[in-house]
Amino acid sequence: MEFENRQNRPPACWWIDLPETEYGKALNIQLAILNAKITGRLEADVVLCIEHPRVFTLGRRGGRENLCVRDSFLARKGVAVIPTDRGGDITYHGPGQLVVYPIIHLSRRRLKVVEFVSGLEQAMIRTAGRWRIDAGTDPANRGVWLKGDKLGSVGITIRRGVSFHGLALNVNTDMEPFGWINPCGLDQVRMTSIERHLGHPVPMAEARQAMAAHMAQVFGMTLTTRSAEQLYEEIEFWNY
Template sequence: MQNTLCVTWLGRQPYRPVWELQHTLRRKRAAGTIPDVLLLLEHNPVITMGTRETSHEILLSPQELASRGVEVFKVERGGEVTYHGPGQLVAYPILSLRHHPRSVKKLVHHLEEVGIRVVARYGIEARRDPRYPGLWVEDRKIMAIGIAIRDGVTFHGIALNVHTDLEAFSWIVPCGIRDRGVTSIARETGQQLSVEEIARAWEETFLEVFGYRGERVPLQELLEGEVQPAEE
C-alpha cells in the first residue's frame, strides 16, 4: 500500500509565517497525528542564511535590502545564502524518516530527480553536480536544495526558478558559489509559465519519484488534526 502524502498549495506567502508553519507541521508529524505533507508556494522577496556563518555573502547593506522590500532570516537548514522571491516555486516536504526510512543522501537525490523530470517537460536538460546539491543547466543553477531534519522529520526543501527576477541573485553570493551563474525556466525556454503550473508538475512528479498516493488537503484541516494519520 502506498503511503499518503497531503499536498497543500499556499500561493504567495511571506517567509516567517511559513517557517513557523513548517515547525508546527513537523511537530505534528513527529507525534504521528498527521501524514507526511508537501507544501507548495512562492515567497515574498527574502534572503535566508543556512547554518554556516555567511552574512559576508550578502552584498547589499540592510538599508539597501529594506529599500527593495527584502527581508533576511537566519534559519536551521543546510547550505549557505539563497534568495526566494516571486516567480520561484518553493517546495517544503515534511516527511517522517523514521516511518519511511531513507537516508539524507537518498532524500536529496530524490528531490533532484523530481527537479530533473519537471524541467525536462519543458525541454531543459538539468544535471546534478556531486560538489554542489541542487540542479544545473551547464554552469547555471536552476534549483537550490537546503534540508533540515529534527525529531526524524524533514523540513525546508527546494527552490526552483520559474520566472524569478534573476537580478536578485546579484545581491548575494548564491550558495557560496562565486564562479557560476543562475538561471530559470523562463530564461532557458523563453516561456513565461506560472508558478502554479510548475507546482502541479512538481506535485505529480514528486508522487511518482517518492512513491506516494497524493491527497489535496486544505491547510486548516492539517492544523486542526482532521486528517487521519498515515498507517505506519
C-alpha cells in the same frame, strides 16, 4: 531514480498548495506540522507547495559574508534577511520561484538523507523536463544545474527523523536579487530560470502540477490534495 515504498502500509501524504506567503509564517507552518508529527498527533506526511515574497535566508553555515550589498540597500528594496536552521548557505526566495517543503518521516519510509536529497533534485530535473529542459546534477555541488548555471537549490533539516525545509526551483523568478549575493556561498555562480532559458514565462500552476506528479513518481508516494484550512485544523495552527 524512483524509491519503491518499503513499508507494507505506506503513510498518507498530503499535498498542500499555498498562495504566496511570508517566509516567517511558512516556517511557522512547517514547525507546527513537524511538532504534530513528532508528538504523534499527525500520522500523514505533508508536502507544502508555495511561493514567497522577496527574502534572503541564511543556512546553518551562515552566509552573511556572501551578502554583497548593504542592509540599507535591502531595506530600501524591502527585502528581509532571515536566519534559518536548514542546511546550506545564503539563498534567495521570491515570486515566480517554486518552493516545496516536504515534512516527511524519512525513517518510517526508510529513506536515507542522501537519497532523499537526490530525490528532491530528481523531482526538479523532471519538472524542468516538462518544458524539454535538460537539467542535471553537479558532482561537486548540490542542486540542479543547466549548462553550468544553477536552476534549483536544496536545503533541508532533519529532526527526530522528520525532514523540513526543502527545494527551490527558479521558474519565472526575477534574477536581479541573486546578483546581490554569492548564491549558496558559491563565488561567481550564475543563477538561471526556466523563463530565462526558454525566453518566456511558463504558467506557475502547471509548474506546481508537474512538481506534484514528479514528487509522487520519484518517492513512490500517493499525494492527496488537502486545503490549507484542512491542514490547519488538523495541526491546530490558528495563526492564519
